[in-house]
Amino acid sequence: MRPMVANGPSLRLLPRLSDDVAFYWTSGADGVLRLLRCNSCGLFIHPPGPVCPRCLSHDVGPQEVSGRGHVETFTVNYQQWIPGSDPYIIAWVSIDEQPDVRLTTNLVDVEPDDVYIGQPVRVVFEQSDDVWLPLFTPVGPDAPQGAPS
Amino acid sequence: MSPAVSEEPLERRAVISGIGQSDVGRRLGRSDIDLTVEAAERAIADAGLSRDDIDGLATYPGMGTGTPGFAGPTTPELQDALGLSLNWHDGGGEGPAQMRAVIVAALAVAAGLARHVLVYRTVSEGSAQGTGGRQGIGGSGGGGGGGVPRFGSFMQWSLPFGAVSAANWLAMVAQRRMHEFGLTRQQLGAIPVNNRANAALNPKAIYRDPMSLSDYLAARMITTPLCLFDCDAPCDGSTSVIVSHRDVAPDLDHPAVHINAVGTALRGRPSWDQFDDMTSMAARDAAASMWERTELRPSDVDTAQLYDGFSILTVVWLEALGFCGRGESGPYIEGGSAIARDGVLPLNTAGGQLSGGRLHGFGLIHEACVQLRGEGGPRQVVRPGGRPVEVAAVGNGGGPIAGSMLLTRGVR
Numbered sequence: 001m002r003p004m005v006a007n008g009p010s011l012r013l014l015p016r017l018s019d020d021v022a023f024y025w026t027s028g029a030d031g032v033l034r035l036l037r038c039n040s041c042g043l044f045i046h047p048p049g050p051v052c053p054r055c056l057s058h059d060v061g062p063q064e065v066s067g068r069g070h071v072e073t074f075t076v077n078y079q080q081w082i083p084g085s086d087p088y089i090i091a092w093v094s095i096d097e098q099p100d101v102r103l104t105t106n107l108v109d110v111e112p113d114d115v116y117i118g119q120p121v122r123v124v125f126e127q128s129d130d131v132w133l134p135l136f137t138p139v140g141p142d143a144p145q146g147a148p149s
Numbered sequence: 150m151s152p153a154v155s156e157e158p159l160e161r162r163a164v165i166s167g168i169g170q171s172d173v174g175r176r177l178g179r180s181d182i183d184l185t186v187e188a189a190e191r192a193i194a195d196a197g198l199s200r201d202d203i204d205g206l207a208t209y210p211g212m213g214t215g216t217p218g219f220a221g222p223t224t225p226e227l228q229d230a231l232g233l234s235l236n237w238h239d240g241g242g243e244g245p246a247q248m249r250a251v252i253v254a255a256l257a258v259a260a261g262l263a264r265h266v267l268v269y270r271t272v273s274e275g276s277a278q279g280t281g282g283r284q285g286i287g288g289s290g291g292g293g294g295g296g297v298p299r300f301g302s303f304m305q306w307s308l309p310f311g312a313v314s315a316a317n318w319l320a321m322v323a324q325r326r327m328h329e330f331g332l333t334r335q336q337l338g339a340i341p342v343n344n345r346a347n348a349a350l351n352p353k354a355i356y357r358d359p360m361s362l363s364d365y366l367a368a369r370m371i372t373t374p375l376c377l378f379d380c381d382a383p384c385d386g387s388t389s390v391i392v393s394h395r396d397v398a399p400d401l402d403h404p405a406v407h408i409n410a411v412g413t414a415l416r417g418r419p420s421w422d423q424f425d426d427m428t429s430m431a432a433r434d435a436a437a438s439m440w441e442r443t444e445l446r447p448s449d450v451d452t453a454q455l456y457d458g459f460s461i462l463t464v465v466w467l468e469a470l471g472f473c474g475r476g477e478s479g480p481y482i483e484g485g486s487a488i489a490r491d492g493v494l495p496l497n498t499a500g501g502q503l504s505g506g507r508l509h510g511f512g513l514i515h516e517a518c519v520q521l522r523g524e525g526g527p528r529q530v531v532r533p534g535g536r537p538v539e540v541a542a543v544g545n546g547g548g549p550i551a552g553s554m555l556l557t558r559g560v561r
Contacts, residue, residue, distance in 0.1 A: 009311030016299040046423070047306060073328065073427060075320035076373040081313035090312045090372075092321055092422050102422045104307045112373070117328040133309050 005076065007108040007135065010084040012128040020048050023062045028125030028132025035101065037063040044098040067123035069093040069136060072102055076112045087112075093121055093136050108135045158410055158442045163255035165406040165556070166265070166393040167196025168518045173353040173386035173506050174275065181273045182222045184387040186230055189267055192389035197402060198265055203233055203391075205263030209250040209270055209510070210242025218277025221270065221387065237263035245413040245435060245552025246456070246545035247510030252411045252552060254392040266392040270511035274383035306422065316380055316459060318421045318548060320372040323461040325427045327374065330476035332464070334374055338365040339482040340460040340496075341378040341503045343489060348500025350528035355382045355506040379460040384506030388515050395560075404558050406518045409540075412439025412553035419549045428476075431551035432462075432469035432544060439553045440471070445561060447471040451538040452520050452530050453494055454513035456545050457501040466544040467494075470553065495520075495530045510545035514554075517541035521558040 015025050027034040036048040040057035044065075051058050074091035089107040094100070107115055108124060121136040169191025171184040193203060206224045214220045224240040227233075237257045245252060247270060254266035300308050312318065326332040342362050348354035360378070368376040398405035412435035417424045424430045440446075447470060455466035464478045472494050473481040481487055488496035499505050499516040506512065519525050520538045530538050541556045 009313075013308040013313075014297075014299050015305035015309060016301045018301060021305070047303075047420075073321040073325040075317055075324055075375075076370075077311060077317055077320075078369070078373075079314070079316065079371045082311055085311065088311055090310055090317050090321070092427070100423070100425065104310055104312050104422045106310045117325070128309075131309070135310075 004087070004111050006086040006088045008088050008106045008126070009082040010086075011082050012133065013082075014128060014131050017130065020050070024048060025131045027062070028123075028127070028134060031125065032064050033067040033123045033134055034062040034064050035095065036060055044095065044101050046101045046103075065095060065097050068096040068139070069103070069121050069123070070096070070099070071107070071115060071117055071119040071121060073117055074107060074115055089115060091115075091136065103134060106135045107137065109137045114138070159259040160252070160255045160408045160411050162259040162395055163392050163408050164395045164398055165390045165408070165518055166397050166401055167192045167194070167198065167391035168515055169193070169195055169389045170353070170515055171387040173355070173384055173508065175355055175382070175384055176275045176279075177385040178276060179385065181218075181271045181387070182226055182230055184273070184385060185222050185227055185269055185271045185389075188271070188387035188389040189227065189231060189269060192267065192391050196265070196391040196393065197400065198391065200231055200233070202265050203231075203267045204235055205237040205254060205257055205266030205392075206233060206235055207238065207250040207254045207257075207266055207268045208240045209247045211240030214242050216274075216277070218272060218274035218383075221272060227269065235263070237266065245411070246550050248514060248543065248545040248552045248554060251390065251392060251514065251554070252413065255408050255411070258392055258394050264394055267389060268392055269387060269389040270509055271387035272383075272507060272509055273385045274507060275385045278383050303420070314372075315548065316375055317372050319459045319461050320375045322427060322430070322465070322548075323374050326461070326464070329428055330479060332479040334366060335362065336479040336483045337374070337379070337460055337464065338362050339485040339488065340457065340463045341365055343485045344457065344497050344501040344503045344505070347490065347498050347528060348504035350526075351499045351505060353506075354500040354504055355384050356500075356504040375459060375461065378503065381458050381502035381507040382504065384508065386506060386508050386512075388508055388511035390511075390514060390518065403522050403524070406521050407557045407560055409445060409555040409557045409561055410439050410443035412436055412442075412551075414438035415549065415551070417549070421548045424549055429465055429469055431546065431549045432465050432553075435546075435551040435553045436466070436469040436471070436544070439555060443555055445540060445555055449540045450494065450542045450555075451532050451540050452498060452517070453496050453542045453544075454498070454517045455496065455543075456510060456513065456547060457497060457503050458507065458547055460503060462547040463497070463501070465547070470542055470544060490528065490530055498525065498528050498530060513543055513545065517543045517556050521556055
């Protein structure tokens, strides 16, 4: 049966891989999500910037995260902003290591009726050209903690 | 941390001495500079001034910004069109939302940089979007290769996921409000239904046919939980106000509209998806900073003109400005009696942007002045006991962009 919603718009409008963000948009090449982190105070900094906005250290660099998060809120888009798109789910997902970091993303392989705020999710990557888009999918109820389901 | 406000806030040295609005319509087929000159001439005449009195010029958002029909003419274009000789001028899109242009004009007047500033906002999005409906960003192309443009800056974080429009981002604010506070679509629908009822009494409004809550609930979804009638109506039109030194007030043939306080703060992160509170955002900060600059309280406000680019933003502003408690706006607006023209807080009395047209903040400023001057005709608010409207609150913007003002009839 055809799914009620797609995993995203009909066309992926892609980011420029400028020096400050290329690590983020290509991180999924090895299946791992990375965020910029302050090596001095440990704050995850998103979107990436040249300095830690908490302690002002310039010693910042990409660090692996678990790819686990939670749905903070979501919407099912119906409008044809991008022509030819089936409905798709947009969400703000918080990152478990630091829940005040939120990623705008798509929830994939799930129907809207099965999505809820607070739902645990894990990252999956969709490659589009030279970009690996971090998308999220619900963690199954039987999934062991801390491991991919 | 708040700045010290020990002396009289400087914005109180400024008044809105004149207002003017062009024709407003879905597709007028007129140039944006033509509409702007029409609004400007009406505002100058309304203030009892002549062209040669205008020595300041300000607009939002200024040069080269946004999608077609969004920005309107630049200040150099209007200066040249009207042959103005200026002591001060400013056009820009960063700051406390659309009303930033009014705020900087008031401060320029207070600082003695100009005496009469013509402030304007012009849109021609109705004509620019033609019959094809509202456009997305990059909607005609995209993808990764083949010379298709790529995106940087803040849009790179949302465009790849089809989160193209503020409608998407604010739908998530609405969904979060439903989760945290139990807001319902029946409650949210009170905003567009109230606006439509008010628009019926505004000859310039885009949509004036009656609309019921059932009509609202039956409308097609744009991005859940927001439907078509939660989104404002692109239009063509220009709005001008003249910001003058308050010492002109006795010379006007109508009540001067005094600027009592402005709200400009942005204390959270300047970001749609990273702002600490997903249910309020910058309106919270702008409103808080405004109340820090005045002795007036929310209960003193006779009418509120609160931004409704999307219905959910009006809900956010109601709480941010303290007209009801945090999370309590759903029950407050339910049924619409509190926000009707004869309610405790007459709201968006010209139909707002949802029905009046997307005049982008300035339509709301204009209507606040109309109400304070008692010139609303059939839609004029009269307070209990026959008291005139004396205090109006205006909120502009949404998400991480917000500015607010308290306007008064006479000095308060």
